[in-house]
Amino acid sequence: MRKLLRFIIQNHFIILFLLIESFSLFLLFSRNPYQKFTFYRFSHSIINRIASRISNLEDYFSLYHENRALVEENTKLYNQLASSYPGTTSDTIYRLYNGTSGTYLYIPARIINNTVNNQYNYITINKGSRDQIEPDMAVICNNGIVGYTKSVSKNFTVVLPALNLDFIVSGKIKKSGYYGPVSWNGVNANLLTLVDIPHHVTLNQGDTVITSGYGGIFPEGYLIGTIEDFRLKGGNYYEINIKLSSDFRRLDNVQVIRHHAKQELDSLQNLLLND
Amino acid sequence: MIKTLQKYLLLVIILIAAQLLVFDNIEFSGYINPYVYILFIIILPFEIPKALLLILAFALGLIIDLFLGTPGVHSSATVLMAFARPYILGVFAPRDGYQTGTNPRIAYYGLEWFVKYAATLVIIHHLTLFYLEVLSLDHFFNTFLRILASATFTLLILVLSQFLVFRK
Numbered sequence: 001m002r003k004l005l006r007f008i009i010q011n012h013f014i015i016l017f018l019l020i021e022s023f024s025l026f027l028l029f030s031r032n033p034y035q036k037f038t039f040y041r042f043s044h045s046i047i048n049r050i051a052s053r054i055s056n057l058e059d060y061f062s063l064y065h066e067n068r069a070l071v072e073e074n075t076k077l078y079n080q081l082a083s084s085y086p087g088t089t090s091d092t093i094y095r096l097y098n099g100t101s102g103t104y105l106y107i108p109a110r111i112i113n114n115t116v117n118n119q120y121n122y123i124t125i126n127k128g129s130r131d132q133i134e135p136d137m138a139v140i141c142n143n144g145i146v147g148y149t150k151s152v153s154k155n156f157t158v159v160l161p162a163l164n165l166d167f168i169v170s171g172k173i174k175k176s177g178y179y180g181p182v183s184w185n186g187v188n189a190n191l192l193t194l195v196d197i198p199h200h201v202t203l204n205q206g207d208t209v210i211t212s213g214y215g216g217i218f219p220e221g222y223l224i225g226t227i228e229d230f231r232l233k234g235g236n237y238y239e240i241n242i243k244l245s246s247d248f249r250r251l252d253n254v255q256v257i258r259h260h261a262k263q264e265l266d267s268l269q270n271l272l273l274n275d
Numbered sequence: 276m277i278k279t280l281q282k283y284l285l286l287v288i289i290l291i292a293a294q295l296l297v298f299d300n301i302e303f304s305g306y307i308n309p310y311v312y313i314l315f316i317i318i319l320p321f322e323i324p325k326a327l328l329l330i331l332a333f334a335l336g337l338i339i340d341l342f343l344g345t346p347g348v349h350s351s352a353t354v355l356m357a358f359a360r361p362y363i364l365g366v367f368a369p370r371d372g373y374q375t376g377t378n379p380r381i382a383y384y385g386l387e388w389f390v391k392y393a394a395t396l397v398i399i400h401h402l403t404l405f406y407l408e409v410l411s412l413d414h415f416f417n418t419f420l421r422i423l424a425s426a427t428f429t430l431l432i433l434v435l436s437q438f439l440v441f442r443k
Binding site for chain 2: 012013017023025026032038
């Protein structure tokens with residue numbers, strides 16, 4: 001208390017000035033119509049701006065739940081699409097052996113561990129065998145492919161992502177239909193490499209590359225990326241750099257695609273191979 | 276002491292009257308609105324308590340405000356000026372300080388010193404006053420021109436008054 005008193009006495013000039021000046025300004029803004037109006041207009045614009053900032057911030061807090069809801073919704077829509085149009089792709093075999101419940105089942109999952117800096121990166125997701133996940137199922141996100149499931153435990157699954165030197169998928173240039181293996185060269189986390197495209201095919205920067213559906217893991221038609229650049233290798237075949245459409249550094253929600261008739265297909269194909 | 280008090284009381288009455296009757300009626304294309312009543316704050320003695328300085332400034336500004344129907348405008352500007360006065364005096368202090376028994380006037384410290392000191396305070400006062408009146412930066416340069424013209428004219432009156440009216 002004594003300290004406070006001493007402080008007030010020591011600074012009485014400034015304190016008195018602030019008191020009198022604020023009283024004057026109060027008079028100014030409350031008793032003059034023009035100044036009053038201008039002041040209210042100004043303070044309202046500031047208050048509105050702050051209020052809208054706060055509401056933006058509040059939106060962020062609910063973002064997690066919004067995201068969950070959107071993912072659920074997405075899954076529902078995917079499943080509806082798959083079951084309404086069984087075997088929308090050209091693979092007639094699948095359709096024959098598939099009942100009415102749809103060729104594919106989409107299982108939503110969330111990434112709980114992810115690396116992009118290594119040569120052999122892995123992603124862990126929070127769904128496992130309890131949710132009907134098995135090895136060698138395709139994993140996609142809303143922007144494109146992610147990878148395929150590698151090893152499955154009861155509640156978790158390790159995904160082998162496109163950013164792994166072991167990853168390989170059959171990619172197709174959407175415009176011309178030519179296809180070839182797509183893999184990662186381990187250098188740039190944004191680029192995959194598509195090889196074995198013959199030299200007479202016309203390529204343009206920005207052409208879309210999608211999964212071809214061959215190889216059995218990825219269904220046909222999922223976005224891999226766009227052509228970044230290309231060059232002839234050995235004179236006959238193009239080596240094409242594909243800019244990944246999925247940003248692996250920001251992956252969060254993914255969908256695992258369960259292919260109902262995959263075992264059947266595999267056993268049939270293996271039968272032929274073994275002969 | 277009583278005599279000094281009477282002198283300043285007389286001064287403030289004359290200044291307020293002059294402000295209201297003469298200087299508020301100058302209509303020179305709206306650019307020149309001198310406010311000479313601040314002379315009172317400017318030439319108050321050095322020894323005046325700072326708190327009293329603020330209170331006097333507020334009272335003076337409020338009286339002008341009441342007559343002009345602009346509550347708060349003149350009092351804010353005058354109080355701010357009074358607040359600045361001790362610091363301005365410190366900035367322009369002569370090498371050996373202010374002598375006791377002297378006032379901040381031309382008669383004691385010369386024309387140059389007075390112009391520097393008074394001009395700073397007049398500018399502070401007029402800047403605050405005019406911008407509070409307009410309360411927007413829309414016509415910034417126009418307002419600034421008005422401030423410069425009015426401040427120059429006010430300063431001129433203040434200096435002249437020192438020669439014509441106030442002897443020691």
